[in-house]
Amino acid sequence: MLEIVILILLILAGLWAVMAPNLLKAAIGLAVASAILAIIMFNLNATLAAVFELSVCAGLITVVFISVISLTRQPSDREMSSKKILKRFAFLPLVMLLAALGLAMLMSKPDFNLVMAQSPSEDMRLVLWGQRQMDLLGQVVVLLTAVFGVVVLFKERKRQEKEDME
Amino acid sequence: MSDILLIGPLLGVLLFNLPIQFFRKAMIPFGVAFAMFQAVAVLFFPQALAISVLLPLALDDLTLVMLLSIAIVVFSALLVGRGIIEDEIKRCNFANLVVLALLGMNGVVLCTDLFSIYVFIEIVAVSSFILIALEKGRAGLEGAFKYFVLSAAASIAILTGVALLLVVSGSTRFIDVATVLGTAGNKPFLLLALALFAGGLFIKSGLMPFHGWVPDAYSSAPAAVSVLLAGIVTKTTGVYVLIRIVGDVLGLTPTIREIMMLVGVITLVGGALAALVQNNFKRMLAYSSISQVGYIVLSFGTGTPLGIAGAVFHIFNHSVFKSLLFVNAAAVEKKTGVGAMNEMGGLASKMPLTGFASVVGLLSTAGVPPLSGFWSKLVIILALWQSGHFVYASIAVLFSLVTLAYFLLMQRKVFFGHLRHSFENIGEAVELAVPTVLLTAITIGVGLLMLTPVIKGSFLLPVSGM
Numbered sequence: 001m002l003e004i005v006i007l008i009l010l011i012l013a014g015l016w017a018v019m020a021p022n023l024l025k026a027a028i029g030l031a032v033a034s035a036i037l038a039i040i041m042f043n044l045n046a047t048l049a050a051v052f053e054l055s056v057c058a059g060l061i062t063v064v065f066i067s068v069i070s071l072t073r074q075p076s077d078r079e080m081s082s083k084k085i086l087k088r089f090a091f092l093p094l095v096m097l098l099a100a101l102g103l104a105m106l107m108s109k110p111d112f113n114l115v116m117a118q119s120p121s122e123d124m125r126l127v128l129w130g131q132r133q134m135d136l137l138g139q140v141v142v143l144l145t146a147v148f149g150v151v152v153l154f155k156e157r158k159r160q161e162k163e164d165m166e
Numbered sequence: 167m168s169d170i171l172l173i174g175p176l177l178g179v180l181l182f183n184l185p186i187q188f189f190r191k192a193m194i195p196f197g198v199a200f201a202m203f204q205a206v207a208v209l210f211f212p213q214a215l216a217i218s219v220l221l222p223l224a225l226d227d228l229t230l231v232m233l234l235s236i237a238i239v240v241f242s243a244l245l246v247g248r249g250i251i252e253d254e255i256k257r258c259n260f261a262n263l264v265v266l267a268l269l270g271m272n273g274v275v276l277c278t279d280l281f282s283i284y285v286f287i288e289i290v291a292v293s294s295f296i297l298i299a300l301e302k303g304r305a306g307l308e309g310a311f312k313y314f315v316l317s318a319a320a321s322i323a324i325l326t327g328v329a330l331l332l333v334v335s336g337s338t339r340f341i342d343v344a345t346v347l348g349t350a351g352n353k354p355f356l357l358l359a360l361a362l363f364a365g366g367l368f369i370k371s372g373l374m375p376f377h378g379w380v381p382d383a384y385s386s387a388p389a390a391v392s393v394l395l396a397g398i399v400t401k402t403t404g405v406y407v408l409i410r411i412v413g414d415v416l417g418l419t420p421t422i423r424e425i426m427m428l429v430g431v432i433t434l435v436g437g438a439l440a441a442l443v444q445n446n447f448k449r450m451l452a453y454s455s456i457s458q459v460g461y462i463v464l465s466f467g468t469g470t471p472l473g474i475a476g477a478v479f480h481i482f483n484h485s486v487f488k489s490l491l492f493v494n495a496a497a498v499e500k501k502t503g504v505g506a507m508n509e510m511g512g513l514a515s516k517m518p519l520t521g522f523a524s525v526v527g528l529l530s531t532a533g534v535p536p537l538s539g540f541w542s543k544l545v546i547i548l549a550l551w552q553s554g555h556f557v558y559a560s561i562a563v564l565f566s567l568v569t570l571a572y573f574l575l576m577q578r579k580v581f582f583g584h585l586r587h588s589f590e591n592i593g594e595a596v597e598l599a600v601p602t603v604l605l606t607a608i609t610i611g612v613g614l615l616m617l618t619p620v621i622k623g624s625f626l627l628p629v630s631g632m
Contacts, residue, residue: 138285149296
């Protein structure tokens with residue numbers, strides 16, 4: 001029962017992150033969702049994953065988001081019209097439906113046998129370096145590409161601004 | 167040695183981004199040289215490629231065909247970029263991202279694990295977003311954003327599918343998942359996992375009705391990027407993965423076959439009809455690309471060895487002739503500065519090479535003998551006919567004619583007819599001559615070689631035994 005309550009909380013926090021009227025509140029909603037996810041992971045005995053989720057996603061990323069939001073100026077502080085806010089809820093029924101389906105699947109008797117991915121005693125490092133080298137390489141390249149993208153897009157803008165000034 | 171195909175580009179990007187002026191200039195030559203190395207390795211040393219030392223990679227005939235297509239398209243895209251992008255820093259950034267995309271695509275075709283495939287698809291996707299937005303105009307950012315959003319939805323679906331499969335099989339390796347699925351039967355839970363996975367891949371492949379991002383992304387991207395995207399990116403991250411997963415993991419059950427053929431035929435018809443009414447050159451090519459992907463999926467859906475061979479052969483051919491057509495579009499765009507077809511006309515007299523290459527590309531796409539596209543379409547239609555899908559076979563033949571129709575319209579509007587005064591002084595796009603000539607030669611050459619037993623023996627038939 002507790003698990004289901006936590007899952008519902010997770011969905012609510014996720015919804016808040018999407019629906020929140022301003023970026024700061026959205027970032028906090030995301031952090032709350034991450035924290036709840038970490039609780040679920042602890043509950044499932046995935047301690048290492050939970051620690052990472054809590055420290056990186058709920059902690060570090062939120063700090064980065066909030067500092068970026070406070071560094072950039074808001075486009076304008078205009079109040080959103082109520083019509084626009086209502087528009088955001090148009091997809092809510094779909095989300096509810098999906099959540100209900102997911103919960104129904106959880107409650108119903110599963111028609112499959114659960115298999116543990118590996119015994120929990122197995123060393124994390126061995127798994128990472130021994131079995132998942134491809135993913136490790138892939139993740140490094142994804143990070144490299146993303147960093148590259150940020151540098152490319154922002155450096156260019158700076159240069160353009162400089163050229164415009166001249 | 168197949169490790170080199172992943173580690174080589176990574177080392178190249180790291181090395182050539184050291185803050186030394188000479189190194190940064192060498193990025194495009196490095197990418198071009200690496201693509202050539204990859205093509206040579208695939209063509210002449212496939213046995214050496216089959217050995218991997220550091221990483222768990224696998225290589226079969228389908229992988230070889232994909233590696234060759236990737237090498238050809240990346241080679242052309244880099245040369246187009248060199249000819250078209252004038253700013254040196256921008257050119258260097260472009261080359262870096264293309265080489266990273268090359269790495270990602272090599273990873274997608276070489277790995278043997280559902281989760282690894284997801285990671286490498288993401289590499290390709292991230293580098294594609296940045297490449298589309300490279301120009302940073304409104305259209306480019308909009309195209310990139312659409313691709314980003316739909317691609318994220320696809321990633322969520324794929325990842326959820328992988329997670330569900332992991333829960334039942336305890337592993338994400340193809341072979342383990344396939345073993346479990348083989349004994350599990352048609353349980354609702356598994357069907358959900360498969361539906362999610364397939365849905366994600368349909369979006370990535372740009373199949374109808376999930377194609378919304380394709381025309382915007384292809385037409386708003388810088389010309390050199392369109393070559394890469396249309397030629398190989400969607401084919402690798404969407405169609406190849408679909409073929410690999412369905413073939414190796416899920417198995418071609420009758421239900422899956424029916425679904426694939428239906429989606430394929432809808433895409434084929436819808437893409438061709440939409441292409442017929444486009445006025446923007448690159449948008450027309452994008453819809454044509456969607457339509458050709460429909461052919462590939464339709465052929466694969468037959469599930470017969472001939473059908474699979476036709477699909478794979480058409481992926482290769484499509485990557486060559488569609489790149490060729492996008493190179494031509496790039497040449498026209500560079501010289502005239504316009505994208506709307508009814509503002510062009512008579513360009514063949516000023517750009518004879520581009521005009522000729524365009525004729526070769528369009529005839530190959532429409533399946534006119536003896537060009538390469540004819541043979542793959544022939545195999546596809548034969549496969550459909552032999553497996554008893556007469557209606558689908560007729561539609562495939564009929565829409566070959568529609569393909570010819572919209573391409574002839576394009577050719578007439580752009581290259582034939584009366585030359586406008588404003589275009590009196592333009593000349594041939596000599597910067598793009600190398601990729602144009604190379605891709606034209608491959609299109610004609612593969613078509614002619616099919617008349618001899620060379621390719622039939624070494625290229626097509628082993629794939630059909632998949």
